Amino acid sequence: TCRCRQREYIGPMAVSSTDLKAFLLATPFFGGLSDASLDLLVSMLVERSFDAGATIVAEGEPGRSMFIVHSGHLVVSMLGDSGRSIRMSDLEPGDFFGEMTLIEMQNRSATVVAETVTVLYYLTARTLYTYYKADIHAYVIVMQNINRELCRRLRRADRRIAELSFHASE
Secondary structure, three states: OOOOOHHHEOOOOOOOHHHHHHHHHOOOOOOOOOHHHHHHHHHHOEEEEEOOOOEEEOOOOOOOEEEEEEEOOEEEEEEOOOOOEEEEEEEOOOOEEOHHHHHHOOOOOOEEEEOOOEEEEEEEHHHHHHHHHHOHHHHHHHHHHHHHHHHHHHHHHHHHHHHHHHHHOO
């Protein structure tokens, strides 16, 4: 289930199915799905809205869901060794987060906070398993999409590490 802070919750917002499908098809998570497979997945998504400043997930807490950003701007941060919060990245519409907990079943690796009013769609591990049972081909496509995005993030992190290492040796 969503471990979102309920006091931060604004309420569900209605988005037409056609508009939502068009938006989702343009995101890396849903690319390559057939219309029927996308319809099934859309029917499983849960929409949530959050005020600016709301903590969506907190580093270290258990997680069994991932989120797709429909609107708003979010910040991903991690605690450094000194206990100081380090800004890792920003999330915009079309981005997704929380997928690592679905793959490795570990606690949340970072904190995600809404900087603006934000609308998210979330998908639980249980829902994803239901999707697997209903449409294994589409499930494989979704997992490939998640893995592609994780590879992109790893490459960006590798470049950052190399740049930091280079500057540290100067």
